[in-house]
Amino acid sequence: MSVSQIRVRAPARRLCLSSFVLAGITGLIVWAALADLLQQGRLQTALSAGWAELAAPLLVGLVVATGICERIWPAERRPVLARGHLQDACYLALHAIVVIPLMTLLSVGAASLIASHARWIEVRSTAHWSGWLLVPLTIVAMDGANWLAHYADHRLDPLWRFHALHHSQEELSVLTSFRAHPLMHTTGFILATIPVVALMPTRAIAPVLITAYVCVGTLQHANLRWTFGPVGRVIVSPAYHRLHHATDNQVVNLGVVLTIWDVLAGYARFPGRRGAVGRTGLDGRPVPVEQDGAARPALLLLADQLIEPFQPRG
Numbered sequence: 001m002s003v004s005q006i007r008v009r010a011p012a013r014r015l016c017l018s019s020f021v022l023a024g025i026t027g028l029i030v031w032a033a034l035a036d037l038l039q040q041g042r043l044q045t046a047l048s049a050g051w052a053e054l055a056a057p058l059l060v061g062l063v064v065a066t067g068i069c070e071r072i073w074p075a076e077r078r079p080v081l082a083r084g085h086l087q088d089a090c091y092l093a094l095h096a097i098v099v100i101p102l103m104t105l106l107s108v109g110a111a112s113l114i115a116s117h118a119r120w121i122e123v124r125s126t127a128h129w130s131g132w133l134l135v136p137l138t139i140v141a142m143d144g145a146n147w148l149a150h151y152a153d154h155r156l157d158p159l160w161r162f163h164a165l166h167h168s169q170e171e172l173s174v175l176t177s178f179r180a181h182p183l184m185h186t187t188g189f190i191l192a193t194i195p196v197v198a199l200m201p202t203r204a205i206a207p208v209l210i211t212a213y214v215c216v217g218t219l220q221h222a223n224l225r226w227t228f229g230p231v232g233r234v235i236v237s238p239a240y241h242r243l244h245h246a247t248d249n250q251v252v253n254l255g256v257v258l259t260i261w262d263v264l265a266g267y268a269r270f271p272g273r274r275g276a277v278g279r280t281g282l283d284g285r286p287v288p289v290e291q292d293g294a295a296r297p298a299l300l301l302l303a304d305q306l307i308e309p310f311q312p313r314g
């Protein structure tokens, strides 16, 4: 048999099945939400309410003000049109067009599925509690659920495949808050909906409180050295969250808004006031990044980054 007759079978490039499963689960939750909202004729109302919460003028103002502060007191000085900023601006656009409606439908869908299949989790006695006690308690529980989802993102490979994109940013700025794969939000919304349905089955959290919560979560990526002083022992500051984005040690400082969960789990590392600004990003660049000299134009790279979790790795 000649060499040319030997047919070597190339190893099949298998796609990442778990990523398709997560996409399927997300699709089912969104479908449940759409079916529910269309039946009640409330689709437009729900989408508008989601938009009002997640793209509120307060949040837009915070992003602009933080961007100005980053120019005046940057943790790392870099051009305003740095590639990292431009790429994350594309994610901001994706967030506004795709992710906000998706988040709205995920939260409606998760609440509807939990209400129809796990009604037993509702704590009816809270109906008599004062809002001054119940609302803060629910928000703290929601933050705990978000911490758990973030912990799972780092501990479970199928979830890390989607979370890695967020960590791939080597030029952190306030816009990095929006650098997330749309499918990264599914577990967080399912888990965060549980305490809301359990503790407030018949009441809603005021939209302004959700917006305030999102604002604090957005500020943490700012290219600033701010530690928030004593408040930073409780609320996640930009300096605290930057340690979570370090290239070498991401399983610290997983908190979304409150640091208490990290403290309780032994994962809190509080930044020093004068500490050096460490590098961020992922060693070895497992996700294609804009800082790579051979990177494609922003929108093509965005597509590469979004399909990356579905591809085989390593």
Ligand SMILES: [Zn+2]
Residues within 6 Å of the ligand: 150, 153, 154, 163, 167, 244, 250
């Ligand atoms: Zn993370």
Ligand SMILES: [Zn+2]
Residues within 6 Å of the ligand: 166, 221, 241, 245
């Ligand atoms: Zn982050």
